Amino acid sequence: MTLPLRVGIAGLGTVGAGLVRILTEESAVFAARSGRPIAISAVSARDAGKARGFKLPGRFEPNPVALADAEDVDVVVELMGGEGDPAYALVKRALQRGKAVVTANKALLSRHGMELARLAEDARVPLNFEAAVAGGIPIIKAIREALVANRVQRLYGILNGTCNFILTEMTKSGRAFGDVLKEAQARGYAEADPAFDVGGLDAAHKLSLLAALAFGTEIDLPGIHVEGIETVSSEDIQFADELGYRIKLLGIARATDHGIEQRVHPTMVPSESAVARIEGVTNAVMIEAAPVGNLAFEGPGAGAGATASAVAADIADIARGSFNLPFIVPTGRLKGRQSAPIARHMGMSYVRLRVRDKAGVMAAITAILAKHEVSIESLLQHGRAPGEAVSIVMTMHECPEATMRAALAEIGALESVLALPNFIRIESFS
């Protein structure tokens, strides 16, 4: 057998520890399958002495960035996270020194991915990031390699397990958002500061990478329209159920006449659709492409085992000498940012209104919709309370988002409408 591939790991948190376990406990199997032994030559972490349940598997390097220069490191594995230094400095320097890099860091790539891809390309070394999106689901490999003969039309998925857990629990139990969020935090599914997850930014980071791969465009995080799930009420979930929908936080990227539409927002999906059925912390990515047709990938989006499995596969690809450009084609051949503005989005939608239950309210609302040529598909009202506040919901046939927004602004200004309309996009699947 050939010389071992020497790995330097920066970050020994949950995922780093999971990776160490794979590379040490399963080393013979892993070497046989990778065609080459893998050795952990160096590790870096905040605290060398912390109890981790295993002996440090290589020499300890206090400065993670020094792994980039280490003579005994062939592949740098970055598992520290964070879009800035030291992760950025480490990955950049490693690529500049011609070392292969494996990273699980979507925030870093979403921000600096184009620059880092260019460095990898110049040095002809791999920059692998399977674990950065959808944990244990091999979606990067699928798009990079398996779908290379396809044109992607739409890609969508559940990219944040925390949000999906919260929405699933709200749906099952009827509980409110804040209540379920607390449970998610207690279970370790949500961070103490949950804004990054529930606000949709984590999903947007992942979507930016998938969209660049799928559509051959530069990463365009600012071009993604992002809404979180904080505004989804248990009332919305109940109405959705009555209308035959589930509410999911989806990341969606789609080729349109106005560019690549990229959006992350609470979405109503038909209850019988595959994506509606994905529950709890599970992730899913669905791809519609030609000539292959529709594909679906489902699996754990986070956790030590799932993420470490993806990192280890990236390392094995390097051990086997497999080389891919990070974004399939040279960065110079990627199309520029061409995100379609959300105002041009065409789609169905759901609107919930709080109105005073009195004669003429519905007439005023429907007149505004008619003026904007927005066509109502269905209308629901629960109970009657003359003179009191009631909720009504409507679903609208497909229309441009700008039109819908203009109509909603007028409706929201009506005296009998008591709060700003709550608006949720409906995604249809053929």
Place this chain on the structure above:
Amino acid sequence: MTLPLRVGIAGLGTVGAGLVRILTEESAVFAARSGRPIAISAVSARDAGKARGFKLPGRFEPNPVALADAEDVDVVVELMGGEGDPAYALVKRALQRGKAVVTANKALLSRHGMELARLAEDARVPLNFEAAVAGGIPIIKAIREALVANRVQRLYGILNGTCNFILTEMTKSGRAFGDVLKEAQARGYAEADPAFDVGGLDAAHKLSLLAALAFGTEIDLPGIHVEGIETVSSEDIQFADELGYRIKLLGIARATDHGIEQRVHPTMVPSESAVARIEGVTNAVMIEAAPVGNLAFEGPGAGAGATASAVAADIADIARGSFNLPFIVPTGRLKGRQSAPIARHMGMSYVRLRVRDKAGVMAAITAILAKHEVSIESLLQHGRAPGEAVSIVMTMHECPEATMRAALAEIGALESVLALPNFIRIESFS
């Protein structure tokens, strides 16, 4: 750019034609993504002059096996099908000549896969067969590369679209097997001689390849227990529905204490399980592995576009210089055949009996089950017809298949039992 990779295609049926379209109509995109132009230098088919909607893209070679020796062919793409010659002769000779091979031929690999893998290994050339299993779903790549750090515990799936179409239609419409089979034939989903599909052998071919990859064992087609869907009646489907199950033809491979269990048979799966929801000609593969967890892959299992997409990806991998051993580890390191006998299978089951409705029948049946220590989970009878024939169904708690079979033999011999019991295995998912 480097010199083109020169492809010789044997077989210009549906898939071959789909591949030609990808390689000619999308050649610039495909070259950019593969890092190298791909040229079709030669093709072979039964009839050079047949109308195919495109001009022959390379020189015509009347003898397919001659592609193995052709100076202008770097990669042989075998799309003729059939486990024997000329497919076998072509693939064997191409590998012996040190040419990379891409094939969609599960029958060939299921029979000769070990010998062909050894030849590929000796020559250090790729033998890629993504299109041989589950059409457009990149399941071979997932197991070969993405799950390389995992131990698979169970793998199961819907591997034959014809059977799934028939069972789906029987479920939706209540129609009988023969009636729906005719529709499948009219739609082009089923062959004129459907035995290969509905008898389960096509699914068994695919399962044999997935099991070898997932468990690191030699291909063992004879070790697969195969039952087809011909014996599934609309009555079974209706009872299944009442009991909360769907009937699917599953291919299942599982690590047990007695070896690798490999089986293809009609299976009752909980209605709310992911695999129950796969309808029509769609395929699905589910994998339970550690440390990654549970993954699901769904997509089109056949058709020109899906299959050609998989073949093209295999060619692109070769263009990029990616090299994998066909079965991940060298053939000499694969574990020998170690299929667990079906008699050792432990599982729940469903039994339908035709009995004469008279006093004492149930007592006799339950006494036999009690003697064998088989425990009834539920029991259903539709209607009453004293002295006449009625159907009763029972589901049984988990027990060894040998025990169940012995009990059923005794039950079948009872005078009041009018036909051999119909037995369907129930698969449980955590």
